[in-house]
Amino acid sequence: MTEKLSTQPYxxxxxxxxxxMAIQQYIFxxxxxxxxxxxxxxYDASVLEPAELYRAKGAENEEMVNQQTYTFTDRGExxxxxxxxxxxxxARMIAxxxxxLAWPVRWYSIPNLYRYERAQRGRLREHWQLNCDIFGIxxxxxxxxxxxxxxxxxxxxxxxxxxxxxHINDRQLMHRLYVALNLxxxxxxxxxxxxxxxxKMTAEAYRLELDGITGDGTVSEEVIMLLDKSDAQTDVVxxxxxxxxxxxxxxxxxxxGFDYYTGTIFEFKDTDPDNNRSLxxxxxxxxxxxxFGGEAVPGVGFGFGDVTMRDFLETHDLLxxxxxxxxxxxxxxxxxxxxxxxxxxxxxxxxxVSVAVDSSARKIGKKLSLAGxxxxxxVVALGEDEIxxxxxxxxxxxxxxxxxxxxENLIDYLTDKY
RNA sequence: GCGGCUAUUGUAUAAUGGUUAUUACGUCGGUUUGUGGUACCGAAAAUCCGGGUUCGAUUCCCGGUAGCCGCCCCA
Numbered sequence: 001m002t003e004k005l006s007t008q009p010y011x012x013x014x015x016x017x018x019x020x021m022a023i024q025q026y027i028f029x030x031x032x033x034x035x036x037x038x039x040x041x042x043y044d045a046s047v048l049e050p051a052e053l054y055r056a057k058g059a060e061n062e063e064m065v066n067q068q069t070y071t072f073t074d075r076g077e078x079x080x081x082x083x084x085x086x087x088x089x090x091a092r093m094i095a096x097x098x099x100x101l102a103w104p105v106r107w108y109s110i111p112n113l114y115r116y117e118r119a120q121r122g123r124l125r126e127h128w129q130l131n132c133d134i135f136g137i138x139x140x141x142x143x144x145x146x147x148x149x150x151x152x153x154x155x156x157x158x159x160x161x162x163x164x165x166x167h168i169n170d171r172q173l174m175h176r177l178y179v180a181l182n183l184x185x186x187x188x189x190x191x192x193x194x195x196x197x198x199x200k201m202t203a204e205a206y207r208l209e210l211d212g213i214t215g216d217g218t219v220s221e222e223v224i225m226l227l228d229k230s231d232a233q234t235d236v237v238x239x240x241x242x243x244x245x246x247x248x249x250x251x252x253x254x255x256x257g258f259d260y261y262t263g264t265i266f267e268f269k270d271t272d273p274d275n276n277r278s279l280x281x282x283x284x285x286x287x288x289x290x291x292f293g294g295e296a297v298p299g300v301g302f303g304f305g306d307v308t309m310r311d312f313l314e315t316h317d318l319l320x321x322x323x324x325x326x327x328x329x330x331x332x333x334x335x336x337x338x339x340x341x342x343x344x345x346x347x348x349x350x351x352x353v354s355v356a357v358d359s360s361a362r363k364i365g366k367k368l369s370l371a372g373x374x375x376x377x378x379v380v381a382l383g384e385d386e387i388x389x390x391x392x393x394x395x396x397x398x399x400x401x402x403x404x405x406x407x408e409n410l411i412d413y414l415t416d417k418y
Numbered sequence: 419g420c421g422g423c424u425a426u427u428g429u430a431u432a433a434u435g436g437u438u439a440u441u442a443c444g445u446c447g448g449u450u451u452g453u454g455g456u457a458c459c460g461a462a463a464a465u466c467c468g469g470g471u472u473c474g475a476u477u478c479c480c481g482g483u484a485g486c487c488g489c490c491c492c493a
Binding site for chain 1: 419420450451454485486487489490491493
């Protein structure tokens with residue numbers, strides 16, 4: 001070995017050391033219990049999918065699959081892609097069981113997703129994304145429901161309304177308005193794409209590109225007026241207000257890329273200028289399962305990435321201090337008692353709390369200090385006296401109290417306590 | 419795929435064309451041989467790689483590599 005291996009993780013992916021993993025778990029469990037509180041059931045699938053699943057969505061996807069996914073050929077000459085998004089997978093699963101599912105279906109998942117591209121703030125090569133979808137109902141109340149779920153996630157993390165804004169638009173409505181201005185399909189597509197970048201551009205740069213699309217300054221003026229007038233509303237905005245969700249704006253510039261969305265589209269945006277980006281996005285689609293044949297299945301859903309979630313929580317100081325230490329530390333006074341300490345620990349675990357042994361050669365005082373620093377709740381110091389008397393002292397590091405008793409009684413005490 | 423910025427102990431940082439490269443946190447040890455997070459003392463620990471300029475480069479220049487940020491694209 002002349003060359004040492006790097007300790008860095010692969011480009012664009014993260015190592016989760018215990019402190020980071022605790023945060024990740026906190027995010028996942030809050031996601032999961034919020035989705036479940038809305039009656040959503042969890043599903044998952046393999047990260048491996050046949051490459052055709054992503055190519056099939058249309059010719060324009062060919063480039064995306066080739067350049068922005070991890071795609072390789074397996075030993076059986078099959079083209080395989082590491083899933084870059086969950087929607088095709090869930091559409092496949094829904095289509096496969098469409099005859100036996102009880103509609104509507106409310107499903108969620110927290111898959112890890114991969115994309116092959118340059119990493120930057122908020123976008124890595126591997127990330128986890130909460131996906132929530134309601135399939136089988138085409139009704140505005142369902143759009144309201146899915147947005148209310150997304151909103152509740154923020155509430156359950158302790159966020160307040162002023163920290164984010166819900167932007168809502170409607171594909172069909174925008175299409176009608178553009179057609180009324182005599183724009184053709186190609187122009188509408190270009191315009192939708194341009195509007196997606198509008199808030200990152202200067203007014204002059206925007207106008208220049210807009211004129212390029214319309215080819216007519218007067219039409220450009222009308223488009224700008226249309227976008228900036230705040231008269232339009234949708235039933236979804238009204239419905240959300242009924243539920244008391246009011247940090248909502250109807251935003252005619254909102255575009256959401258341009259693949260399968262056909263109706264309501266929405267994005268949650270951070271109001272903090274330091275984290276001025278889209279937090280989650282989603283919308284309604286009419287027929288996601290068309291590729292697989294069978295009946296059209298309408299749906300509405302959203303995706304929410306762990307990286308953007310974390311950026312939001314850090315920006316607004318909403319992350320709790322993670323506790324990654326055991327509840328009870330058994331601290332032998334001498335290494336000769338290490339094995340006895342394991343037996344005590346084993347017995348204490350029957351109470352249901354986490355118990356670890358400090359088998360280091362450190363002095364007992366140091367072991368106490370470490371347990372305290374690591375925010376463990378209890379310490380049992382174990383020496384000759386305890387072993388001889390079969391009575392042990394459970395010391396509470398939070399309030400300083402001590403309980404000396406037999407092992408059985410200490411187990412009962414811990415069981416009642418937790 | 420394109421562009422900008424950066425690279426000093428484990429982490430975050432300071433400084434410098436010339437003797438022993440600063441500080442904090444963390445780690446380890448001690449003050450304290452069986453009882454606490456504070457305090458005090460001590461220890462280990464760094465100039466990314468290659469080339470150039472120079473008597474001398476961690477510092478200046480070039481290249482490489484890596485990271486960060488932005489563009490493109492956004493699932």
